[in-house]
Amino acid sequence: MENWIIGERISRDNNYNILRIMAAMAVMYGHMYVLLGLGAPVLYANEINSLGFKILMVLSGETVSSFV
Secondary structure (H helix, E strand, O other), X not given: OOOEEOOEEXXXXXXXXXXXXXXXXXXXXXXXXXXXXXXXXXXXXXEHHHHHHHHHHHHHHHHHHHOO
């Protein structure tokens, strides 16, 4: 089923999918360290899993706001 807004097709061809995959992998990578009892790697003053989660939240907000 195709989505239509005022006679135009909504395109799903963007680079958000690769960003979502990379952010989800960062969350899993960071949790691996937590499960082993080690400190998670830090990137830009955030643990890698925290940074991945923040990226996922920003992307989900961008996706919701683009359809409103």
